[in-house]
Amino acid sequence: xxxxxxxxxxxxxxxxxxAFLMVSSGAAWGEVLKVSxxxxxxxxxxxxxxxxxxxxxxxxxxxxxSQAGDWFKVEYQDKVGWIHRQAFPAPPAGSKFSLGRLxxxxxVKETKSDEVAxxxxxxxxxxxxxxxxxxxxxxxxxxxxxxxxxxxxxQLQAFIAAGxxxx
Amino acid sequence: MRNHQRILALIMLLILPTVxxxxxxxxxxxxxxxxxxxxxxxxxxxxxxxSEEYYLGRAVAARILTQYPLYQNxxxxxxxxxxxxxxxxxxxxxxxxxxxHFAVLDTDExxxxxxxxxTIFITRGLLNSxxxxxxxxxxxxxxxxHVANKDGVNxxxxxxxxxxWTAMGAEAVRQYxxxxxxxxxxxEGSIDDVFKTLVVNGYSRTAEMAADAGAVDxxxxxxxxxxxxxxxxxxxxxxxxxxxxxxxxxxxxxxxRLAQVKAMIKEAPTSSAxxxxxxxxxxxxxx
Numbered sequence: 319x320x321x322x323x324x325x326x327x328x329x330x331x332x333x334x335x336x337a338f339l340m341v342s343s344g345a346a347w348g349e350v351l352k353v354s355x356x357x358x359x360x361x362x363x364x365x366x367x368x369x370x371x372x373x374x375x376x377x378x379x380x381x382x383x384s385q386a387g388d389w390f391k392v393e394y395q396d397k398v399g400w401i402h403r404q405a406f407p408a409p410p411a412g413s414k415f416s417l418g419r420l421x422x423x424x425x426v427k428e429t430k431s432d433e434v435a436x437x438x439x440x441x442x443x444x445x446x447x448x449x450x451x452x453x454x455x456x457x458x459x460x461x462x463x464x465x466x467x468x469x470x471x472x473q474l475q476a477f478i479a480a481g482x483x484x485x
Numbered sequence: 486m487r488n489h490q491r492i493l494a495l496i497m498l499l500i501l502p503t504v505x506x507x508x509x510x511x512x513x514x515x516x517x518x519x520x521x522x523x524x525x526x527x528x529x530x531x532x533x534x535x536s537e538e539y540y541l542g543r544a545v546a547a548r549i550l551t552q553y554p555l556y557q558n559x560x561x562x563x564x565x566x567x568x569x570x571x572x573x574x575x576x577x578x579x580x581x582x583x584x585x586h587f588a589v590l591d592t593d594e595x596x597x598x599x600x601x602x603x604t605i606f607i608t609r610g611l612l613n614s615x616x617x618x619x620x621x622x623x624x625x626x627x628x629x630x631h632v633a634n635k636d637g638v639n640x641x642x643x644x645x646x647x648x649x650w651t652a653m654g655a656e657a658v659r660q661y662x663x664x665x666x667x668x669x670x671x672x673e674g675s676i677d678d679v680f681k682t683l684v685v686n687g688y689s690r691t692a693e694m695a696a697d698a699g700a701v702d703x704x705x706x707x708x709x710x711x712x713x714x715x716x717x718x719x720x721x722x723x724x725x726x727x728x729x730x731x732x733x734x735x736x737x738x739x740x741x742r743l744a745q746v747k748a749m750i751k752e753a754p755t756s757s758a759x760x761x762x763x764x765x766x767x768x769x770x771x772x
Contacts, residue, residue: 441537441672448669449544449676457550461543464555464588464604469566477567481618481765482758483708484575 349382351390353405355447359462360399364389369466371399373459388443404447533638535602539582542602544676545637549590549598549606549684556589556609564769565589565625568618569605572626575706577699578633585632587625597624598683599631601638614720618766619713619759623700626707627714630699636692640682641675690739697742701749710759711750718743 354377359370364386372395374380380392380401388403450458469477478485533541556562569587573579581603588606595610605628607621615621631637682688688696697714704711721738 440534440668441540441675443540445668445672446540446544449672452669452673455551456544456547458543458547460550460555461546461604464546464586465583467562467566467586467588469563469570474567474570478571478708481571481708481762482756483571484706 350379351382351392351406353378353380353401355405355450358401358405360392360394360397360401362399364391364400364402369468370462371397374401374405402443404443404450533635533641535582538635538638539602541638541672541675541679542600542604544672545600545679545683546604546606548676548680549600552684553590553592553594553606553608556591558589560769561589561612562587564765565607565612565621568622569625569629572622572703572707572709573603573629576626576629576633576703578629581632585629597628599628599637600683601632601635601679603632605629605632612770615717615766615770616763617713617759618762619704619710620717621766621770622707622709623704623711623714623717626700626703626709627696629703630696631688631692633699634692634695636688636696637679637683639692640688641678645671645674645678690741693742694745697746698749701746708758709762710756711746715743715746715750718746 353374358374358376360372360374361370374394378394380390380394382390382392383398384391389400390403392399392401446458450456475485566587569585573585583602585603585605588604589612590606590608592608593610594608595614596608597611598606600606605625607624607628611624612621615624687693697718700714701711704714718738722740722743
């Protein structure tokens with residue numbers, strides 16, 4: 319069996335590489351993010367369709383527990399829930415190159431490619447977020463309330479049956 | 486020492502491809518979109534996606550709510566959603582990106598609005614003008630048909646939508662200074678286009694006729710009496726001379742609409758179930 323031999327300079331380069339990663343890693347987990355957009359809510363799951371747990375005002379500081387795609391799992395007022403990244407339009411400082419994100423589920427993005435990728439997707443939550451920032455008078459919180467109204471399937475079936483309608 | 490070196494080499498072998506892999510993932514879209522920018526003229530006519538329609542519709546709804554307050558009555562809101570969901574599931578487009586949602590606007594004005602993606606508003610004035618659950622279902626089925634036919638989205642000017650698509654090219658992003666520049670303006674312009682159609686000018690006569698046809702089909706499949714739509718149109722036409730603005734502008738009730746609906750209705754017996762539905766409507770809406 320061949321033995322793997324490393325010359326000394328390689329060892330030093332490897333050590334320097336590791337040190338660079340450790341130093342430049344943003345603290346994605348344990349990071350505190352400040353909400354800068356109005357009408358934000360904490361959700362039980364990373365999905366706007368859920369019933370919001372509670373509103374999160376501008377200026378609120380949230381402890382980040384983890385991240386999945388565009389959603390942050392956060393702790394706020396003794397509650398744990400999910401908030402969309404539209405609440406923080408600017409990429410959090412120091413999180414651009416996070417070791418935690420490299421080994422986690424979140425994509426690594428840089429601002430420039432973010433902008434281009436964003437444009438490539440057309441009308442997205444990020445575009446909505448920028449529009450909301452420009453037009454704070456728009457009633458998005460009420461739209462969220464409308465979307466939160468859900469008729470459970472069993473309730474709908476009972477309603478249909480009671481009205482002699484087609485199931 | 487040799488063991489340490491081997492372990493270190495393995496760590497680097499594991500970590501470095503991960504770093505490079507992610508960096509590549511961040512760069513790749515740029516190349517892909519740069520290509521899109523080159524071929525933008527060819528792809529300018531692509532259709533709006535369901536998720537884009539949803540975000541556009543949310544913004545249109547948010548804008549409508551700046552003009553009309555939301556009617557805060559849990560029982561009525563739940564009931565309107567029950568009727569709305571009953572018809573939506575039998576429509577030609579039973580599913581949208583985030584589903585259908587129904588809400589009541591607190592105004593005496595008689596009108597209804599279908600936002601792209603499936604948020605549908607009925608005014609308290611129109612709700613009170615309905616005499617039965619079947620008439621309410623007829624209004625909601627007509628609005629669901631506008632969503633299914635994408636009439637709101639289709640009111641975005643072709644020139645603007647072409648520009649939206651071209652703005653998605655990397656070249657345009659560079660030219661306009663990123664997404665915060667042009668794409669937001671185009672989003673805003675598209676909201677304006679849809680809002681003006683929904684609230685100010687109304688749909689085309691062709692779109693209204695198609696929505697009526699869709700509503701009759703949906704009502705029949707759901708088990709509601711489609712005659713309710715004809716009754717409602719007749720009622721609106723009778724008010725026609727005195728009625729102005731609201732639904733009389735955005736969904737003008739006309740004799741050709743009524744004739745089409747009547748021609749489509751094959752049989753419309755009043756059933757005991759319809760009477761039950763009317764009773765629950767009166768208990769909840771006409772408190």
